[in-house]
Amino acid sequence: MTERDRLDLRGLLPPNVMSSEQQIERFMVDLKRLEVQARDGPLDPNALAKWRILNRLHDRNETMYYKVLVAHIKEYAPIVYTPTVGLVCQNYSGLFRRPRGMYFSAEDRGEMMSMVYNWPAEQVDMIVVTDGSRILGLGDLGVHGIGIAIGKLDIYVAAAGINPQRVLPVMIDVGTNNEELLKNPLYLGLQEHRLDGDEYLAVIDEFMEAVFTRWPHVIVQFEDFQSKWAFKLLQRYRNTYRMFNDDVQGTAGVALAGLLGAVRAQGRPMIDFPKQKIVVAGAGSAGIGVLNAARKTMARMLGNNESAFEAARSQFWVVDAQGLITEERENIDQDASPFARKVKEINRQGLREGASLVEVVQKVKPDVLLGLSAVGGLFTKEVLEALKGSTATRPAIFAMSNPTTNAECTPEQAFSILGENIIFASGSPFKDINFGNGHIGHCNQGNNMYLFPGIGLGTLLSGAPIVSDGMLQAAAECLAAYMTEDEVHEGIIYPSISRIRDITKEIAAAVIMEAIEEDLVAGYRDVDARELQKFNKEQILEFVKINMWDPDYPTVVYHQD
Numbered sequence: 001m002t003e004r005d006r007l008d009l010r011g012l013l014p015p016n017v018m019s020s021e022q023q024i025e026r027f028m029v030d031l032k033r034l035e036v037q038a039r040d041g042p043l044d045p046n047a048l049a050k051w052r053i054l055n056r057l058h059d060r061n062e063t064m065y066y067k068v069l070v071a072h073i074k075e076y077a078p079i080v081y082t083p084t085v086g087l088v089c090q091n092y093s094g095l096f097r098r099p100r101g102m103y104f105s106a107e108d109r110g111e112m113m114s115m116v117y118n119w120p121a122e123q124v125d126m127i128v129v130t131d132g133s134r135i136l137g138l139g140d141l142g143v144h145g146i147g148i149a150i151g152k153l154d155i156y157v158a159a160a161g162i163n164p165q166r167v168l169p170v171m172i173d174v175g176t177n178n179e180e181l182l183k184n185p186l187y188l189g190l191q192e193h194r195l196d197g198d199e200y201l202a203v204i205d206e207f208m209e210a211v212f213t214r215w216p217h218v219i220v221q222f223e224d225f226q227s228k229w230a231f232k233l234l235q236r237y238r239n240t241y242r243m244f245n246d247d248v249q250g251t252a253g254v255a256l257a258g259l260l261g262a263v264r265a266q267g268r269p270m271i272d273f274p275k276q277k278i279v280v281a282g283a284g285s286a287g288i289g290v291l292n293a294a295r296k297t298m299a300r301m302l303g304n305n306e307s308a309f310e311a312a313r314s315q316f317w318v319v320d321a322q323g324l325i326t327e328e329r330e331n332i333d334q335d336a337s338p339f340a341r342k343v344k345e346i347n348r349q350g351l352r353e354g355a356s357l358v359e360v361v362q363k364v365k366p367d368v369l370l371g372l373s374a375v376g377g378l379f380t381k382e383v384l385e386a387l388k389g390s391t392a393t394r395p396a397i398f399a400m401s402n403p404t405t406n407a408e409c410t411p412e413q414a415f416s417i418l419g420e421n422i423i424f425a426s427g428s429p430f431k432d433i434n435f436g437n438g439h440i441g442h443c444n445q446g447n448n449m450y451l452f453p454g455i456g457l458g459t460l461l462s463g464a465p466i467v468s469d470g471m472l473q474a475a476a477e478c479l480a481a482y483m484t485e486d487e488v489h490e491g492i493i494y495p496s497i498s499r500i501r502d503i504t505k506e507i508a509a510a511v512i513m514e515a516i517e518e519d520l521v522a523g524y525r526d527v528d529a530r531e532l533q534k535f536n537k538e539q540i541l542e543f544v545k546i547n548m549w550d551p552d553y554p555t556v557v558y559h560q561d
């Protein structure tokens with residue numbers, strides 16, 4: 001540690017100091033794992049090998065790496081992002097070669113303000129920070145969760161054109177409660193249980209103060225914090241810092257856009273959204289985020305008053321690990337309690353506290369079944385069979401948990417049981433289904449990757465000091481409106497990932513316009529607030545476009561022809 005301090009390396013390496021013997025062991029473990037995988041073959045036997053090749057290119061030649069990523073985003077997003085990034089985090093102790101990003105640990109308390117100056121870049125626009133406590137649907141991966149922050153920032157560069165010299169992945173290592181990692185000699189993080197309570201908050205507070213002191217205009221995206229802290233931290237910081245929580249707010253916007261798309265796909269006007277019956281499986285940071293956003297949108301459509309808000313509540317049934325959530329639930333989580341069903345209501349529906357997902361689907365006959373449970377295969381044959389009773393002309397299934405193995409069902413399962421006339425979306429990518437009769441079953445990717453890059457870019461370019469609800473709503477509405485009537489009727493409710501740079505530009509412009517509307521803009525670089533406020537939509541789109549970084553080699557030598 002003294003050496004790290006003397007060389008200003010504190011925070012630039014994972015907390016655990018490794019001997020050269022351990023480094024050799026790491027290399028050997030990784031090599032052996034590759035041999036085993038080549039023999040047994042995971043889902044994509046080459047996925048980790050592809051990640052390694054891309055990662056080496058990233059280390060060697062950043063411009064070329066992003067050129068490849070932008071040009072082949074559809075092919076490589078599943079490698080640098082979900083699902084392979086999950087496998088990478090799970091195997092990080094073997095895969096780790098060079099550090100990327102910064103590590104702030106519980107041991108660094110009192111040091112963060114000086115550590116932050118160890119980062120070589122003068123300016124940082126985007127930080128994605130995780131504490132590793134809930135990485136995708138894979139649980140507590142401790143310090144190895146840094147992989148998700150790196151993957152999200154790759155999407156920022158590729159989709160939003162954030163300059164890669166100005167992004168910073170951050171891992172806050174407050175320990176881990178993953179017993180395997182606590183015992184693993186190759187684990188790169190602190191081998192102690194997670195801090196909790198005020199001690200935990202003090203670490204996150206110190207980190208926020210440090211990064212905003214050095215880079216007052218940075219935007220901090222919170223990623224994959226366990227639900228227990230996700231909401232608390234969001235409330236703690238959202239009115240004072242430029243920050244948002246991707247799992248709570250980004251996911252909400254993407255799901256909302258998909259839910260509105262599903263209404264249109266049923267041949268109904270969007271204004272019919274408040275009539276949709278929606279069953280949500282999962283009441284964590286993502287599920288509750290979606291429920292809050294969908295309820296608010298319904299209430300707005302119904303008149304935006306108290307009775308509208310109350311009426312909207314009755315369109316949702318929430319099932320968690322203990323079954324249907326009702327007022328009778330003991331020790332109900334305060335974030336879930338607004339969605340607890342009234343006992344009288346559910347008795348009338350033939351349901352009760354703790355009713356199973358199958359029972360709920362059977363009795364409610366929902367228009368939409370949405371999963372954010374992190375439980376692979378939760379939408380079993382019985383659940384999907386029950387959905388056949390849906391009163392919707394075209395029921396929608398959102399199996400949004402990541403990575404692929406955690407999806408609540410596969411498109412094959414959904415289409416084979418429910419037939420062609422459904423809408424299907426999943427958090428991780430699946431291939432479209434060819435029914436062999438000239439028809440295609442579209443597998444939409446319902447992932448917050450369609451929103452967070454535009455939210456970040458729009459906030460950056462507007463100069464807004466906070467990320468307001470209105471800015472998030474504008475982002476979601478922009479995504480919902482992006483799909484044409486024809487596409488929606490075909491069952492395509494999200495754009496192809498190959499259009500992500502274009503949709504991100506549109507979303508960023510929508511976010512800026514809303515920030516102007518709310519008088520939040522402060523401008524960006526040589527465009528000040530007054531000038532920005534005068535821009536029309538075309539000018540804002542152009543402003544966004546010219547501020548998106550393109551992966552081109554800079555001209556270093558000028559010569560005359």
Ligand SMILES: NC(=O)C1=CN([C@@H]2O[C@H](COP(=O)(O)OP(=O)(O)OC[C@H]3O[C@@H](n4cnc5c(N)ncnc54)[C@H](O)[C@@H]3O)[C@@H](O)[C@H]2O)C=CC1
Nearest residue numbers: 136137282283284285286320321373374401402427447448
């Ligand atoms: N597609 C996307 O863009 C996103 C997907 N996600 C995914 O959502 C999942 C959940 O994330 P969080 O809400 O943060 O996790 P969490 O762990 O806080 O919440 C999981 C919820 O699922 C419930 N659950 C567990 N077993 C269940 C069962 N058998 N039946 C019904 N509910 C059950 C739990 O009680 C809990 O309420 C993860 O897999 C994550 O990858 C999260 C954010 C964005």
Ligand SMILES: CC(=O)C(=O)O
Nearest residue numbers: 136224247402447448
């Ligand atoms: C996509 C994402 O943010 C998650 O699964 O946590």
Ligand SMILES: [Mg+2]
Nearest residue numbers: 136223224247
């Ligand atoms: Mg996430």
